[in-house]
Amino acid sequence: MHDTASETRAPAAEQAGNGTQHARRFGLPTATALVMGNIIGGGIFLLPSSVAPFGTLSLLAFVVLTVGAITLALVFGRLAQRNPRTGGPYVYAREAFGDFAGFLSAWSYWVMTWVSNAALAVAAVGYIDVIFPGHLSKWTHLAVALAALWLPALANLAGTRWVGAVQIVSTVLKFLPLLFVAVVGLFFFDPHNLGPFDPSGGNVLGGLSAAAALLLYSYVGVESAAMSGGEVRDPERNVGRASVLGTIGAALVYLLGTVSVFGTVPHRDLVKSSAPFSDAVNNMFGGQWGGTLIAVSAVISIIGALNGWTLMSAQAPFAAAQDGLFPAAFTRKQRGVPTFGVLVGVVLASLLTIVNYTTGATGVFNILVLITTFSATVPYLLAAAAQLYWLVSGRGHQVRAGRFARDLALALGAFGFSMWLVAGAGYAAVYQGTLFLFAGVLVYVFMKGRRVSAEQA
Structure with a gap:
């Protein structure tokens, strides 16, 4: 094990892809919105019914998972203090x-x-x-899906200022209706609506693990501030703070919203x-307008998540391309955004969507979605392992007397949480994801071989 990346560590004002310095554009509020917006996608609107079969025990699973996610967020903050480059988990693993x-x-x-x-x-x-009821054609569905992909991409191509603006606005717009249901629902809360604590009949640990398996991926996105570290002002402080604040904010929405729905439906x-959520609103106020309201919130939530994840899709290959591990074209940057990566x-996302709608190849699409559930865990595991490595080897300059035990406990907790994510992905996801991960070895061989050949020339 060696420090191959130490010479590539960027200074406080990271070099842009064209060799010029640029101002960091993400302050703490924007970085926090990026984390929170990426964590909260469209899945939250189905979460209460997904975990309802496990009873109110699932609320305890939420609490346990939140602790694990915050632990991982704190570790990302520690690692960003050591190296605040764009690329986050990639940078930490390589270093x-x-x-x-x-x-x-x-x-x-x-x-x-x-x-x-x-x-x-x-x-x-x-x-x-739901918003436009009727029998929309397959081609209309395809057009809507492509628009959902390209509108956030255009915001990204306009620069980090637009990314930040869209992220803050979309996070507020989706946070407010969810918070409204969460808070107002408490006034309509009826304990008689709650199901049993543990419907399984005494197997609390089994029920807790089963509920957690459904909820684990609700926190994917906690790394978003670290992934965009090169665009965050004062990343040594703000990456960790944004990661924790964004995770806590998302957790509050998840937990309060689920409690309110449990108590009103x-x-x-x-x-x-x-x-x-629509049923909860309808039960609180009557009528059927709740469905449309929540559907609008869900679309806003998904567009906000796509805005942030589109940026994330360019940050990892950008950082790897700077080190010669991805094609050099991924280093192209304009207005703080890796445009080629976007x-x-x-x-690629559009092609996959087109295949899904035109061929009906849902089997292939579902396999690829399974791959993502495993793929999200690999960077987490390697980042947590990197922190453990720096602590155990004593090479991290942040490791000081009085902090070692605390940081070691956090790193072990983050590693354990990441392993839990792997277990929660299921056998099929791990199997398919591992095959796809190993397929990437061919790309590594090609890029590494080209770099060595160029160095020897």
């Missing part, structure tokens, strides 16, 4: 373990972003059907509900 580990982190994260973006776009179409109805990511 600790060398090129190959760094490449695996970047490859895995990159694949996860553009495949999951396609899945988010398809999810947006379902909510559009009878358990027997909630288990079968396909729109739990374009490649949105084109």
Whole structure:
């Protein structure tokens, strides 16, 4: 193990792709909105009914997972103090373990972003059907899905100022209705609507693990500030703060929203509900307008998530390309955004979406979505392992008397949380994801071989 990346560490004002310095454009509020917006996608609107079969025990699972996610966020903050470059988990893995580990982190994260973006776009179409009821054609669905991909991409191509503006606005717009349901729902809370604490009949640990498996990926996105470290002002302080604040903000929305829905929708109805937040609003105020309101919120939520994840899809290959592990074209940057990476990511997501709608190849699409669930965990595991490496080897300049035990406990907790994510992904996801991860080795061999050949020339 060696420090192969120490010579590439960027100064406080990171070099842009064209060799000129640029001002960091993400302050703490924007970085926090990026984390929170990426964590909260469209899945939150189905979460209460997804975990309802496990009873109110699932609320305890939320609390346990939140602690794990905050632990991981704190570790990202510690690692950003050591190296605040754009690329986050990739940078940490490469600096600790060398090129190959760094490449695996970047490859895995990159694949996860553009495949999951396609899945988010398809999810947006379902909510559009609620807003505009009727029998929309397959081609209309495809057009809506592509628009959901390209509008955030255009915001990214306009520069980090636009990315930040869209992220803050979309986060506020989706946070307010969710918070409204969460807070107002407490006034309509009826304990009789709650189901049993543990419907399994005494197997609390089993129920807790089963509920957690459904909820684990609700916190993917905690790394977003670290991934964009090169664009964050004062990243040594703000990456960690934004990661923790964004995670806590998302957790509050998740937990309060789920509690309110549990208390306003009878358990027997909630288990079968396909729109739990809409049912909660309808039960509170009567009528059927809640469905449209929540559908609009869901679309805004997904567009905000796509805005942030489109940027993430370009950051990992940008950092790897700077080190010669991805094609050099990924280093092209304008107005603080890796434009080539944005374009490649949105084109790949668009092609996958087109295949999904035109061929009906849902089997292939579902396999790729499974791959993303495993791919998200690889950078987390390597980043937590990198922090453990710096602590155990005593080479991190942040490791000081009085902090070692605390940082070691955090790193072990983050590693354990990441392993829990792997277990929660399921056998199929791990199997498919591992095959796809190893397929990336061919890309590494090609890029590494070209770099060595150029150095010897």
